[in-house]
Amino acid sequence: MIPLLRGLLVMLAVLTVFYVAVGIYAASLRREALEKAWEAEGRPGDRAAYVAAGMAAYRRSFRRRALILIYILPLGAAAILVYVMNWRD
Amino acid sequence: MWRWIRRGVLLTLALLAISILHYTLPQRDVVRIVGVNTQRMDLGENAFFFSGPAVGSGTSPDGTRDIMFINTIMANGRPMVYRNEDTGWIWPPYFKINSFNLQARASDLISTEANPRWVVVTHYGWRSEFFTIFPNAIRLREVPSPDVTLIPWLNMTILAVLAGLGFLVVRMLAQFRERMVDPLLDAVGDAIGRGQARAEAARREARTLTGRISAWFRSWRGPPRR
Known part of the structure; x- marks a missing residue:
């Protein structure tokens, strides 16, 4: 049982690093897109406020929340693999 | 010279990555099983290529362990011996915990040359006589004839x-560089530019007598200026 817990902890640690990194990357992409949109719309008002509003909307968006799949997909694949490896003939 | 060192390092890293993949990804052989046994092994420098001591039956302090083996003859007539060990939960990520069941299946599939039963053995790892290391069998599947076409869909998927x-990592690093590192470097470059402009102004001032004298007075207050 202890090795299983250790394996889970290692997986969670690796996935957390990846989750944080991809989270930063996705937010950076969104911010860049917002800055470009602000330019394309003819610079409406304050740039920082425009981007901040867009980022607030992004944090509530489905795309932001879908990043949780970074945890779900590998852990689900591991669970399926445990079954397939050991109990399917 | 540096270019060659760089190439050497890159080549080494590439070979290492390919070796790790080749060792870890599943491969399949068509064999007939001729016997199974459990062998006491004194693991020394080859211990790296066996499961860790926390897995399965454990290892005594002097590195001695019982390991299950599956002895087979491949379709081309050459022998191949697989170990049959649990992999544990971290690496390689097969999560194999049914080695005893697999051993029972292997003994069920034992056949003779006169009346062969062909078995596809899914395994990972290498067989090396020099180092006494064995691939680890992870799955057995009986097939009617040794002439089966096995397409490695799983490996293709994993490699893809x-x-x-x-x-993704390359894109992430590029984005990081574009959005974080380059603006920072630009700011540093601007600061250096400002410093150079100030030095240039001081140099121009120093061409006249009064400028030199006022510069000398200023040097009492600040650090000496070249």
């Missing part, structure tokens, strides 16, 4: 996913 992840 890995390539996708590699591409």
Whole structure:
């Protein structure tokens, strides 16, 4: 049982690093897109406020929340693999 | 010279990555099983290529362990011996915990040359006589004849996913550089530029007598200026 817990902890640690990194990357992409949109719309008002509003909307968006799949997909694949490896003939 | 060192390092890293993939990804052989046994092994420098001591039956302090083996003859007539060990939960990520069941299946599939039963053995790892290391069998499947076409769909999928992840990492690093590092370097470059402009102004001032004298007075207050 202890090795299983250790394996889970290692997986969670690796996935957390990846989750944080991809989270930063996705937010950076969104911010860049917002800055470009602000330019394309003819610079409406304050740039920082425009981007901040867009980022607030992004944090509530489905795309932001879908990043949780970074945890779900590998852990689900591991669970399926445990079954397939050991109990399917 | 540096270019060659760089190439050497890159080549070494590439070979290492390919070796790790080749060792870890599943491969399949068509064999007939001729016997199974459990062998006491004194693991020394080859211990790296066996499961860790926390897995399965454990290892005594002097590195001695009982390991299950599956002895087979491949379709081309050459022998191949697989170990049959649980992999544990971290690496390689097969999560195999049914080695005893697999051993029972292997003994069920034992056949003779006169009346062969062909078995596809899914395994990972290498067989090396020099180092006494064995591939680890992870799955047995009986097939009617040794002439089966095995397409490695799983490996293709895994390699595609890995390539996708590699591409993602490259994109992430590029984005990081574009959005974080380059603006920072620009700011540093601007600061250096401002410093140079100030030095240039001081140099121009120093061409006249009064400028030199006032510069000398200023040097009492600040650090000496060249």
